[in-house]
Amino acid sequence: xxxxxxxxxxxxxxxxxxQDNGPGQNHPxxxxxxxxxxxxxxRWFLTQEAAGEAGFDDLVAYSQVxxxxxxxxxxxxxxWDEMGRGQHRGIHTLLLHELVETMRIAPEIDTTVWESLAxxxxxxxMATTRRYAWLSVGALGVVELTAPWRCVxxxxxxxxxxxxxxxxxxxxxxxxxxxxHSQTWNENALKPLVEEDPRRxxxxxxxxxxxxxxxxxxxxxxxELLEDGAEIY
Numbered sequence: 204x205x206x207x208x209x210x211x212x213x214x215x216x217x218x219x220x221x222q223d224n225g226p227g228q229n230h231p232x233x234x235x236x237x238x239x240x241x242x243x244x245x246r247w248f249l250t251q252e253a254a255g256e257a258g259f260d261d262l263v264a265y266s267q268v269x270x271x272x273x274x275x276x277x278x279x280x281x282x283w284d285e286m287g288r289g290q291h292r293g294i295h296t297l298l299l300h301e302l303v304e305t306m307r308i309a310p311e312i313d314t315t316v317w318e319s320l321a322x323x324x325x326x327x328x329m330a331t332t333r334r335y336a337w338l339s340v341g342a343l344g345v346v347e348l349t350a351p352w353r354c355v356x357x358x359x360x361x362x363x364x365x366x367x368x369x370x371x372x373x374x375x376x377x378x379x380x381x382x383x384h385s386q387t388w389n390e391n392a393l394k395p396l397v398e399e400d401p402r403r404x405x406x407x408x409x410x411x412x413x414x415x416x417x418x419x420x421x422x423x424x425x426x427e428l429l430e431d432g433a434e435i436y
């Protein structure tokens with residue numbers, strides 16, 4: 204954390220570099236899902252992912268409480284997108300639920316690896332605890348930054364296995380919309396927050412790295428168990 208810059212533009216550059224050099228980035232699990240995983244293995248993976256989903260819309264809603272106006276508006280716009288811009292069929296969490304139902308999988312805490320639950324707990328703790336507000340802004344921002352690459356690979360795997368456009372919509376949507384979300388989050392939330400108080404840079408960075416380290420543990424565990432034969436039919 205000592206090398207985290209406190210000058211706003213330098214901090215945003217540091218933050219965006221996490222896309223290439225942050226923990227868990229370019230994990231080989233995702234190329235394997237895209238190119239090799241069987242349907243049973245993909246169903247197991249998605250069961251874990253769905254069970255550990257903390258609800259990005261709710262996390263954003265909690266995190267925007269009492270933020271300065273500019274960043275608050277950025278999170279408000281992000282939340283509106285997550286909620287399908289007021290259209291029921293476009294709500295992002297419901298798109299994931301549709302995929303779960305189509306694949307006939309049943310995410311449950313008792314069958315979810317602890318790493319996935321820890322990731323959800325960490326995200327929830329940061330968003331709902333006011334002294335961790337800046338950490339949550341960093342954690343959510345790094346999700347927007349890093350999700351597109353993973354979503355492209357998961358969608359490719361689903362397409363290879365014969366799933367149609369509607370079933371892949373959750374992942375296809377996030378492979379595109381999160382690119383724009385990340386750009387505006389960094390410019391309209393991170394940059395002004397650090398401009399107003401440079402001390403926030405380290406807290407924002409800490410939240411991002413907590414999220415990435417938790418995710419890396421998930422990817423490692425998923426890969427280990429899938430190699431050992433984990434699947435759901």
